[in-house]
Amino acid sequence: MNDLLVLRQGDDVAVATRDLTPDDRAVAPDGSAVVVRGAVPRGHKVALRAVAAGAPVHKYGQVIGVATADIAVGDHVHAHNLGFDPGEREAPLGGTHTELTVPDGVPRPTFRGYRRADGRVGTRNYLAILTSVNCSATTAKMIAEQFRGAALDEFEHVDGVIALTHTSGCGLVPDSEGGQMLLRTLRGYAANPNVAGVLVLGLGCEMVPGAALSARSGSVADLGMPGVGAPDDAAGSGLLAAIPEDTVVRSMTIQETGGVRASVRAGVEAVRAMLPAVNARRRTECDVSELVLGLECGGSDGYSGITANPALGWASDRIVAYGGTSVLAETPEVYGAEHLLTARATSPGVAKKLLDRIDWWRDYVAAGQGTLDNNPSPGNKAGGLTTILEKSLGAVAKGGTADLTAVYEYAEQITDRGFTFMDTPGYDPVSVTGMVAGGANVVVFTTGRGSVFGCQPTPSIKVATNTPMYDRMAEDMDVNAGRIVDGTATVEEVGEEILAKILAVASGEQSVSEELGIGAEEFIPWHVGAVT
Structure with a gap:
């Protein structure tokens, strides 16, 4: 395991894989080293190059904000010297196409579900x-x-x-x-x-x-x-x-x-x-294409966009490749990364609908005296996330690389196959409630700080982004994606583990939140508009 993770060539910052102290010599994967100028908690950012005040700062190959003070090589980059700036992002109306494939010579995955009279399949009864x-x-x-x-x-x-x-x-x-x-x-x-x-x-x-x-x-x-x-x-x-x-x-x-x-x-x-x-009702053998997977993250940290979210994105892509459905949500938490999604839209109309929902959110939060950059949360910041742009870039990784086939309003019925999006708030119970109302029959929830979320009637599988949190809260987590940073597993290997867990849970195996009986109190419909 290296001391630093560099996510894209040309990034201005790297992510610390351990707590760094002043004068530590932190080594990157390419063998280069940075002398750390101050304490940097694990999951937080270290400057790889000098950035002048007012200049953009890049991570994931994208702008995550602007320097609010001069940044020197080895500096801790966080809220004290990095600020939000909406910048200019071109949002293509489709055009990028990814051809997903499935393994040759491997039987199609199945699960044992409850087939309903309308042809849809339940994972619970x-x-x-x-x-x-x-x-x-x-x-x-x-x-x-x-x-x-x-x-x-x-x-x-x-x-x-x-x-x-x-x-x-x-x-x-x-x-x-x-x-x-x-x-x-x-x-x-x-x-x-x-x-x-x-x-x-x-x-x-x-x-x-x-x-x-x-x-x-x-x-x-x-x-x-x-x-x-x-x-x-x-x-x-x-x-x-x-x-x-x-x-x-x-x-x-x-x-x-x-x-x-x-x-x-x-x-x-x-x-x-x-x-x-x-x-x-009885379970019967059902094809993997009958899964409608809700993609959620909560209590995110600096590792979310590096470990659990990309691994879940791998599993999402595989389900979509088999003809199934996945649903990304939390519109305020794709703000700043919406251009990456619209580029994958199957038509200009799909892309435009996502942009329209973001415009709706701008007006909605402005009416409440807020802005879309009123995020990340204090817990997110403690975990290393500084701006909503950085958080959103990591959040969209849950959606893998598949084409975006549809955009739905809150709680609208999900009828299109493939990778889709639903307009929801970022508040986890409200967001998942919308996806379940839309027809999600299983949910995977990634967390870096340690969410204790559960969901009924749709099982929720929780994936930890880092090993220290997983070890501390092992009785609340289903999968440890922190092994990716530890160097003991790849994104694909953890993605395969997540897919296997999805199929097992869809067949009746209880997730840890189900074992604890968590889920009824997390039914929270989104409240919008006047109450008279």
Whole structure:
């Protein structure tokens, strides 16, 4: 292992692979050395050449900011001498094409998933209690609590009964941008292939009524309970037409059922009546092309764009090469690297849609007295990331090299195959919620500082960017990509390990966050617009 990592020829900075102290002689991979002028924590940047104040600083072969003071060879380059400057970036409207290949003579990968009536494949088999409004959240949790532990022993093919609760649903105009976003999210979770049964629970007087979420009858007869029903399609104008026909759907409201206690009793009865149909589902052999992979990073550090993200990008490329789908997200965290994505767009329209979403974000944050460079977070900076440009350049590595085939709005259904993008915030639970609503059936989450994220009903696999954090939080991590910096594994080798883990988890192996039961509280729809 060298002391420094130089990511592109001509870069002004290198990344320290260990804590460096003043006068250390730090060696780069080509054998050249730099005498360090001050303390530089591992993962942070060391100047390879002098940069005058006001001049651009390059990493990854791209501009990551401008020097705010003269930088000498061997200096620690960080927030004290490197600042954000939007600069000028030409964003091509497509034109770059990458031909992805798969190994010759190797059988196509498969996994054991749940094939739904609409042809999509689930990696889990959940029954979800979906709340239309925050007012029904506590009642939903009370119902779900009755199905913990031994309560599901006789239903071995059911992964769990989960309460998907949120803080909205009332005081929100349904036809507004925020109202439509919430509706898309709730409907998307009901239609996700990892969900085989849905009980929609409302209060009864909210602006987003439960009838709008349970518009299609389930596959079993009306349960005939007070306040419980399977409304016909006309009740919601076909709002749930995308739900597979073999998904059991029921709805109830607390007011019609007789209050909280009565609703808990009726809800428990409804779930018990639905469980046999959910339990009847069975895993079958499914092609790797049926994966819809959500790509997420959180608690990033200076190694994220060097280890875990490129390794995940390798796995993403391989899935896409086999005909599968991957989804990159977090629009504020591709800002500064959007030109690398638009160059890979399959059409000018796809590229333009991404640029339009970034323009929307500029206006959105400006209305809140902010700017898109209000990032990285304090934790990111402690890990060595200085500007949003640097952070974004590392973040887009999760998307590999594949062509960009589509750009989706938040929680929109993902229908295109290949490498795609969804417009979401950078806040991890909100971002992943959007991708799961869009149809992601597995998520890989890379982290450098040590995120404890989990997700239900879609399993989340966590990949550590560095070995010290992995060793410290091994019980929370699935894969250690820090071995790339340690010199004990290549990006491709870790990418193969990530792909193998994706296939194993898609077949039913639990990720560590699933073992811990993490995931229900991470259902957080994006709130946009006025609440009246």
